[in-house]
Amino acid sequence: MDPLDQPASASRLRQLFRAGVLDTDAYERALALAGVTPDGAAWRRFLDWLLAGLGATLVLSGIVFFFAYNWADMHRFAKFAVLEVTLLLTVALAWRLGPDTHGGRAALLGAAVLPGVLLAVYGQTYQTGADPYGLFLTWGLLIAPWVLIGRSAALWMLLLVLGNLSLMLWWTGVYRPPQWLGFAQELGPVFWLGITFTDADLALLVVALNSLALITYEAMADRLAWLGGRWMPRVLMVGILATLTVPVMRAIFDHGGHGVGMLSVRLAPLAWVAITVAGVLIYRNVRRDLFMLAALALEAIVVSTAFLAEKMHFRDAGMMLFLSLLVVLMTGAAAYWLRQTARTWEGEA
Amino acid sequence: MNQPTIGVVLSDLEREGLFERDDQTNATEALQQAGTTSPWYVRLMVGFGAWWAALFFMGFFSLLTHSKAAALISGVLLLAGAVLLRRMEKGDFLNQLALAASLSGQLLVVFGADVKTATSAALLVLAMQGVLIAFYADQTHRLLSTLAAVAAIEVLLFDWKWTYGSALLAGLLGIVSIRLWLKEAAFVGAGMERLIRPIAYGLVIAMFGLLLPSIFPPFLDAHNPLTLHMKYLWLSTALLGAGLLYLVHVLLTERGLPAFGAFALASYAAVVLLLVPAQRAPGLIGALIVLLLGFRRDNRLLLGMALLFLAVFLSAYYYNLSISLLLKSGALVGSGAVLLGLRWVLVRQLPQEGDNHAH
Numbered sequence: 132m133d134p135l136d137q138p139a140s141a142s143r144l145r146q147l148f149r150a151g152v153l154d155t156d157a158y159e160r161a162l163a164l165a166g167v168t169p170d171g172a173a174w175r176r177f178l179d180w181l182l183a184g185l186g187a188t189l190v191l192s193g194i195v196f197f198f199a200y201n202w203a204d205m206h207r208f209a210k211f212a213v214l215e216v217t218l219l220l221t222v223a224l225a226w227r228l229g230p231d232t233h234g235g236r237a238a239l240l241g242a243a244v245l246p247g248v249l250l251a252v253y254g255q256t257y258q259t260g261a262d263p264y265g266l267f268l269t270w271g272l273l274i275a276p277w278v279l280i281g282r283s284a285a286l287w288m289l290l291l292v293l294g295n296l297s298l299m300l301w302w303t304g305v306y307r308p309p310q311w312l313g314f315a316q317e318l319g320p321v322f323w324l325g326i327t328f329t330d331a332d333l334a335l336l337v338v339a340l341n342s343l344a345l346i347t348y349e350a351m352a353d354r355l356a357w358l359g360g361r362w363m364p365r366v367l368m369v370g371i372l373a374t375l376t377v378p379v380m381r382a383i384f385d386h387g388g389h390g391v392g393m394l395s396v397r398l399a400p401l402a403w404v405a406i407t408v409a410g411v412l413i414y415r416n417v418r419r420d421l422f423m424l425a426a427l428a429l430e431a432i433v434v435s436t437a438f439l440a441e442k443m444h445f446r447d448a449g450m451m452l453f454l455s456l457l458v459v460l461m462t463g464a465a466a467y468w469l470r471q472t473a474r475t476w477e478g479e480a
Numbered sequence: 481m482n483q484p485t486i487g488v489v490l491s492d493l494e495r496e497g498l499f500e501r502d503d504q505t506n507a508t509e510a511l512q513q514a515g516t517t518s519p520w521y522v523r524l525m526v527g528f529g530a531w532w533a534a535l536f537f538m539g540f541f542s543l544l545t546h547s548k549a550a551a552l553i554s555g556v557l558l559l560a561g562a563v564l565l566r567r568m569e570k571g572d573f574l575n576q577l578a579l580a581a582s583l584s585g586q587l588l589v590v591f592g593a594d595v596k597t598a599t600s601a602a603l604l605v606l607a608m609q610g611v612l613i614a615f616y617a618d619q620t621h622r623l624l625s626t627l628a629a630v631a632a633i634e635v636l637l638f639d640w641k642w643t644y645g646s647a648l649l650a651g652l653l654g655i656v657s658i659r660l661w662l663k664e665a666a667f668v669g670a671g672m673e674r675l676i677r678p679i680a681y682g683l684v685i686a687m688f689g690l691l692l693p694s695i696f697p698p699f700l701d702a703h704n705p706l707t708l709h710m711k712y713l714w715l716s717t718a719l720l721g722a723g724l725l726y727l728v729h730v731l732l733t734e735r736g737l738p739a740f741g742a743f744a745l746a747s748y749a750a751v752v753l754l755l756v757p758a759q760r761a762p763g764l765i766g767a768l769i770v771l772l773l774g775f776r777r778d779n780r781l782l783l784g785m786a787l788l789f790l791a792v793f794l795s796a797y798y799y800n801l802s803i804s805l806l807l808k809s810g811a812l813v814g815s816g817a818v819l820l821g822l823r824w825v826l827v828r829q830l831p832q833e834g835d836n837h838a839h
């Protein structure tokens with residue numbers, strides 16, 4: 132591609148200025164021509180957008196606060212009515228605007244969130260004593276039809292998060308509660324997740340669920356225009372790799388372990404190898420995505436460093452130096468590989 | 481926004497006599513040369529590896545020698561090696577090695593210098609960052625050094641019990657940021673962009689970092705000895721407010737509006753009025769400053785940071801108001817209505833200046 136056909140971004144114009152191709156006057160004028168420096172109309176739009184956005188957000192939160200204030204004193208039917216009327220309003224708005232507008236999509240996403248609130252209030256009012264996984268499962272089932280017709284990656288992501296939460300809460304709450312569950316819940320959600328995934332059976336199930344979602348997304352992306360964005364598969368990949376890290380680390384450091392899930396602990400490294408090989412092949416050759424390759428490379432560096440650290444004597448000075456140089460070597464090699472890959476793609480484009 | 485291509489902009493400039501067609505090949509070359517920067521996630525991966533390698537390196541040195549003098553000498557040697565290595569600019573691999581060497585070198589110097597007080601440690605770090613910012617020619621490193629330098633100053637202020645220091649520093653960082661970002665073109669022209677830009681980003685991040693404690697209710701407790709300086713939050717608000725006034729003044733004159741016309745005076749009055757509810761919430765003013773600076777040059781990074789912190793500071797502001805939920809609800813609806821009303825007035829009143837005056 133001819134460099135002159137690239138969009139005139141601020142950084143490209145800066146390069147021309149720095150290289151002396153443009154002088155100060157020409158640079159300032161070029162910034163204005165390219166729309167980098169806003170003209171009067173752009174400033175007006177910006178202020179308009181800022182004040183309207185902030186004002187509307189504040190007024191809406193004020194209304195939410197008003198109901199929050201009166202919540203305890205409201206009759207239970209009034210509570211349900213408030214939530215259900217809001218739900219109807221968002222659905223009506225989504226229907227009016229249609230699923231192919233930003234507003235319509237935002238309204239439908241709002242409508243998909245509200246059943247969760249409604250179920251929570253229902254559970255609170257009637258003290259059903261149901262397990263928490265039930266709330267997320269029911270919520271997911273209730274919104275599934277909207278997700279199917281919504282043509283929105285955000286809706287699918289919400290459904291997938293609900294599916295993950297239902298599975299994890301059912302597992303840790305009903306099927307096989309871990310020993311440290313209460314303690315982990317005290318420490319916060321990140322610790323809770325980490326502890327949850329030390330049960331390798333569950334970790335592999337979660338990895339399988341999200342890998343299935345990722346594969347489906349990539350398979351459908353060419354056929355469905357609304358799956359054109361890359362954020363959801365990228366979030367999925369990061370989630371899959373992060374989840375897999377916990378059982379893989381157990382496989383490396385936890386030799387004498389027995390008890391539940393040891394088969395999955397031994398399977399986890401195989402799953403990691405399979406995902407890495409398949410990921411590199413797919414994202415290098417079929418669906419070119421440098422982010423995915425970078426994520427896979429980082430995970431490979433983490434796993435192989437941990438593996439070598441365990442195999443060698445950890446507290447030896449020479450080994451420390453070796454590991455340090457190894458990390459440098461691997462990261463440098465990964466960066467080089469990524470750059471070469473990007474260059475090859477550019478050459479073919 | 482629909483951005484024209486470089487080629488279109490250059491022909492427009494040529495028509496206005498600001499560019500010669502013969503320079504087109506130079507332009508192509510300049511663009512090709514610089515087109516090799518890695519995307520953010522590759523740099524993130526590289527940075528992660530560097531920190532990790534540096535930790536192992538530190539482990540190596542700490543196991544190898546228990547002598548502080550040896551650590552100090554190896555630290556200084558590592559730093560010198562890192563600076564030289566980075567100067568050679570031989571691609572990602574060596575840059576990565578240089579970054580790891582510099583980080584380990586700095587840790588070794590601090591460990592080996594055997595400082596006894598927080599003050600001397602902070603002064604040492606500060607001096608080291610000064611030297612490294614000047615000589616270590618790397619954007620990431622300069623950003624990190626700027627953050628480390630501000631952290632060192634913060635330690636000094638705590639150690640000297642200058643309780644108003646933190647609030648003062650946050651305000652000053654905001655003012656210096658305004659100055660640097662307004663002068664961006666001059667720095668690029670003077671060939672100092674690679675020095676100033678990472679520092680300017682670092683100062684903005686550091687300012688937000690220093691203002692962040694102001695959103696946590698325990699830190700707002702005047703009797704908490706750790707957070708005495710929170711009594712002086714108004715100092716940040718005053719300094720940042722002055723900075724915002726200056727920034728609005730510059731923006732108006734840049735657009736060719738009279739500096740003391742009716743619209744300008746109304747804008748100054750709006751800023752001053754905003755300072756009243758924001759006297760204990762300087763973060764709001766800081767976020768507004770960065771928002772304007774970002775929009776002025778279509779800088780997505782600054783805009784993104786500003787919007788994120790605006791959301792954080794704004795929610796914290798209403799969360800921390802010590803009034804009942806009912807009054808909060810009223811305050812939210814009221815201030816929202818004021819903003820919507822302001823928009824209504826502003827959009828109608830903002831002078832319809834054409835674009836003809838632009839240089």
